[in-house]
Amino acid sequence: MSRTHDNESVLSFQNVTLELGDGDSKVRPLDAVNFEIARGEFVGIVGPSGAGKSTLLAVAGALQTPDSGSVRVLDQELTEIAHSQGKMAKFRLRNIGFVFQSGNLIPALTSADQLRLVNKLAGGPSSFDPLPLLDAVGMAHKAKSLPRQLSGGERQRVGIARALVTRPGLLLVDEPTAALDRARSQQIVALLAEQSKTHGVATMMVTHDHEVLGHCDRVLEMVDGKLGAFEPAAA
Ligand SMILES: Nc1ncnc2c1ncn2[C@@H]1O[C@H](COP(=O)(O)OP(=O)(O)OP(=O)(O)O)[C@@H](O)[C@H]1O
Numbered sequence: 147m148s149r150t151h152d153n154e155s156v157l158s159f160q161n162v163t164l165e166l167g168d169g170d171s172k173v174r175p176l177d178a179v180n181f182e183i184a185r186g187e188f189v190g191i192v193g194p195s196g197a198g199k200s201t202l203l204a205v206a207g208a209l210q211t212p213d214s215g216s217v218r219v220l221d222q223e224l225t226e227i228a229h230s231q232g233k234m235a236k237f238r239l240r241n242i243g244f245v246f247q248s249g250n251l252i253p254a255l256t257s258a259d260q261l262r263l264v265n266k267l268a269g270g271p272s273s274f275d276p277l278p279l280l281d282a283v284g285m286a287h288k289a290k291s292l293p294r295q296l297s298g299g300e301r302q303r304v305g306i307a308r309a310l311v312t313r314p315g316l317l318l319v320d321e322p323t324a325a326l327d328r329a330r331s332q333q334i335v336a337l338l339a340e341q342s343k344t345h346g347v348a349t350m351m352v353t354h355d356h357e358v359l360g361h362c363d364r365v366l367e368m369v370d371g372k373l374g375a376f377e378p379a380a381a
């Protein structure tokens with residue numbers, strides 16, 4: 147891989163501001179936010195509750211539109227397609243993967259069918275085979291299991307495989323280890339780091355779990371809507 151390729155920017159925020167609520171309850175979850183994430187880079191986001199971390203993911207994921215500033219994902223300026231829910235949804239489906247706290251699997255579908263559904267919705271090939279991806283997250287042996295037959299960590303692994311079906315350039319992850327014990331948390335975050343490197347995915351992971359930050363290439367901290375470098379407090 148060439149150096150320029152490695153440095154290719156997948157996600158870029160320039161002066162992004164968003165206010166929510168009105169009157170006395172007005173908050174500014176994003177206050178002039180600037181940052182970039184490159185291909186294959188795994189970035190952690192930490193910060194107190196209510197700081198704006200989930201809002202940051204929603205804006206990066208074309209789920210929410212900021213009041214001002216520029217948000218670019220791959221070659222697309224999101225604010226240019228923000229007027230069209232259809233265009234936003236299509237772009238999101240093809241280019242952005244999401245992993246949520248609990249895996250967010252569909253209760254009635256097997257692991258393999260969770261992946262097949264995403265492939266179908268995204269207009270992927272009818273020859274799509276979910277097994278290699280399930281294998282990559284160590285879940286091929288549970289391809290026919292329903293979510294209720296899986297442990298929390300297993301569900302989370304299927305959720306990660308599902309987020310990678312369309313080979314998205316950008317992977318957005320919100321609190322992936324909140325429901326997991328220590329050992330499983332390390333495994334899940336190591337898996338995210340490995341998938342980022344293997345597939346050149348830019349991954350942004352919000353977490354409260356400082357023990358998993360060692361897997362990140364870089365950690366940023368959100369405080370009161372402002373994003374900056376994370377400086378861990380001395381122990
Ligand atoms: N629809 C909304 N209307 C008004 N305020 C909102 C809305 N959604 C979020 N907020 C506020 O925006 C701020 C940022 O919320 P956000 O969910 O991004 O925080 P967070 O950093 O993810 O917190 P946590 O760590 O608890 O998940 C909070 O003050 C929240 O109350």
Ligand SMILES: [Mg+2]
Nearest residue numbers: 199200201320
């Ligand atoms: Mg949140």
